[in-house]
Amino acid sequence: MHDRIAMYNANALKIGVFGANCSSGRSATKVPERWSASWPDCLRLARMADEAGIDFMLPIARWKGYGGDTDFHGASLETITWAVALLGATERMTVFGTVHAPLFHPLIAAKELVTADHVGEGRLGLNLVVGWNEGEFEMFGVTQREHDARYDYAQEWLDAVKRAWTEPGSFDFDGGFLKLRGVRANPKPFGGSRPIIMNAGSSAVGQAFALKNCDAFFVATSGSRTSMAGNVEKVAEIKSQARGLGREIEVFTVGQVICRDNQQEAEDYYRHAIIENADWGAIDCMLANKHITPQTIPLDEYEQKRQYFASHAIGGYPFVGTPERVADELAAISKAGMRGVALSFVNYLDELPYFCAEVLPRLQRLGVRAVN
Ligand SMILES: Cc1cc2nc3c(=O)[nH]c(=O)nc-3n(C[C@H](O)[C@H](O)[C@H](O)COP(=O)(O)O)c2cc1C
Numbered sequence: 001m002h003d004r005i006a007m008y009n010a011n012a013l014k015i016g017v018f019g020a021n022c023s024s025g026r027s028a029t030k031v032p033e034r035w036s037a038s039w040p041d042c043l044r045l046a047r048m049a050d051e052a053g054i055d056f057m058l059p060i061a062r063w064k065g066y067g068g069d070t071d072f073h074g075a076s077l078e079t080i081t082w083a084v085a086l087l088g089a090t091e092r093m094t095v096f097g098t099v100h101a102p103l104f105h106p107l108i109a110a111k112e113l114v115t116a117d118h119v120g121e122g123r124l125g126l127n128l129v130v131g132w133n134e135g136e137f138e139m140f141g142v143t144q145r146e147h148d149a150r151y152d153y154a155q156e157w158l159d160a161v162k163r164a165w166t167e168p169g170s171f172d173f174d175g176g177f178l179k180l181r182g183v184r185a186n187p188k189p190f191g192g193s194r195p196i197i198m199n200a201g202s203s204a205v206g207q208a209f210a211l212k213n214c215d216a217f218f219v220a221t222s223g224s225r226t227s228m229a230g231n232v233e234k235v236a237e238i239k240s241q242a243r244g245l246g247r248e249i250e251v252f253t254v255g256q257v258i259c260r261d262n263q264q265e266a267e268d269y270y271r272h273a274i275i276e277n278a279d280w281g282a283i284d285c286m287l288a289n290k291h292i293t294p295q296t297i298p299l300d301e302y303e304q305k306r307q308y309f310a311s312h313a314i315g316g317y318p319f320v321g322t323p324e325r326v327a328d329e330l331a332a333i334s335k336a337g338m339r340g341v342a343l344s345f346v347n348y349l350d351e352l353p354y355f356c357a358e359v360l361p362r363l364q365r366l367g368v369r370a371v372n
Pocket residue numbers: 059060061062098127128129130131132133199200201202203204205206207218219220254342
C-alpha cells in the first residue's frame with residue numbers, strides 16, 4: 001500500500017484537481033468562463049495535469065443540479081466511468097472514483113473499481129461517501145437513513161467490498177443490512193494491494209469512520225492566511241486518534257486557487273467571479289439542503305452563512321494571489337502536516353498551466369515537492 005498512498009512519487013505535498021467532472025467545478029459563479037465539465041475539457045485537463053506532475057484528480061459524485069441561474073452541478077460526469085477513461089488516458093496520476101454507498105450495490109462497485117484499477121495499473125482511488133443531499137436520494141426513490149446509520153451501512157458496504165477484493169474463494173456475507181451468498185469476485189485489484197480509500201465526513205461519526213477504514217481523510221482548511229495553528233492542531237489530533245486505533249492516516253484538505261501576476265489582479269478576479277457574480281440561487285439551494293433557510297435561522301445569520309458559503313465553503317480555502325503567495329500558503333499547509341490538497345479553479349484548463357508553471361517550481365524550492 002505504501003506506493004499507492006505515496007501516489008508513486010516523492011512529493012511531500014500531493015496536489016490534486018478537485019471537482020472537474022461537475023459543471024462550474026467548485027465555483028458557484030455566473031461568469032461565462034465557468035467550467036463546462038464536458039468530456040473533451042476533462043480529457044484535455046487530465047492530460048495536461050498528468051504531464052505537469054499533478055498527483056491526483058478527485059471528482060464529485062453529484063446526481064442532481066442545485067438550480068440557480070446556472071443550475072450549479074446540473075451537468076456532471078459519473079465518477080467511476082470518468083475515472084476509468086482518465087486512467088486509460090494518463091500515465092502517472094491517481095484518479096479517484098466517488099461512490100455513494102447506499103446507491104451502488106457493493107459487488108457491482110467492487111468490480112467496477114477493480115476494472116478501473118486494472119486500467120490504471122494501481123492508480124485508482126476510492127472516495128466513499130454516504131450522501132447528504134435529500135433531493136438526490138428522492139430522485140432514486142431511496143430513503144436516506146438517519147445520519148449515523150448511514151455510516152453503519154457504509155461500514156458493512158466497505159467490509160463486503162474489501163472481502164470481494166481479497167477472498168480467494170467463495171464467501172457468504174451475513175451483515176445486519178447485507179446478506180450475500182456464495183460471493184465470488186475475480187480478478188482482485190491490481191498488483192496484490194487495493195485502491196487507496198478516502199472519506200471526508202465532517203461529523204464525529206464520519207470522522208470515526210475515516211479513522212477506522214480510510215488511508216486519507218479530507219478536512220476543511222482552517223486558519224487565517226498568517227496562522228496555520230488550527231491546521232497543525234487538527235492534523236495532530238486526527239493522526240493521534242488514528243494511532244490509538246493502530247492505524248496511520250494521511251490528512252488532506254481542499255481549496256480554490258486564483259493565481260495571477262500581481263496580488264490586486266488576483267483579488268479583483270476573486271471578488272468578480274466568486275462574490276459579485278455568485279449564483280446566489282444555487283447557494284440558497286445548497287444551504288436549504290442542509291436545512292439552513294431564512295425561515296430556520298435569523299436573517300442576519302443567514303446572510304452571513306450565504307457570504308461564507310460563497311467565499312469559502314464551496315471551493316474550500318481561497319488561495320488568492322501571486323505565485324509567491326499561493327506557494328507560501330500551500331507550503332504552510334504542508335508544514336502543518338497535511339499530506340495534500342485538492343484544488344479547484346474557476347476554469348481549470350485556462351488556469352492550471354499558469355499554476356503549474358509558476359507555483360509548482362516554487363513548491364520545489366520550498367522543499368515540499370520533489371525536484372524531477
Ligand atoms: C473533499 C470532499 C469531497 C466530497 N465529495 C463528496 C461527493 O463526491 N459526494 C457527496 O455527496 N458528498 C461529498 N462530500 C461530503 C462528505 O462526504 C460528507 O458527507 C460531508 O462532509 C458531511 O459529513 P458527514 O457525512 O460526516 O455529516 C465531500 C466532502 C469533501 C470535503
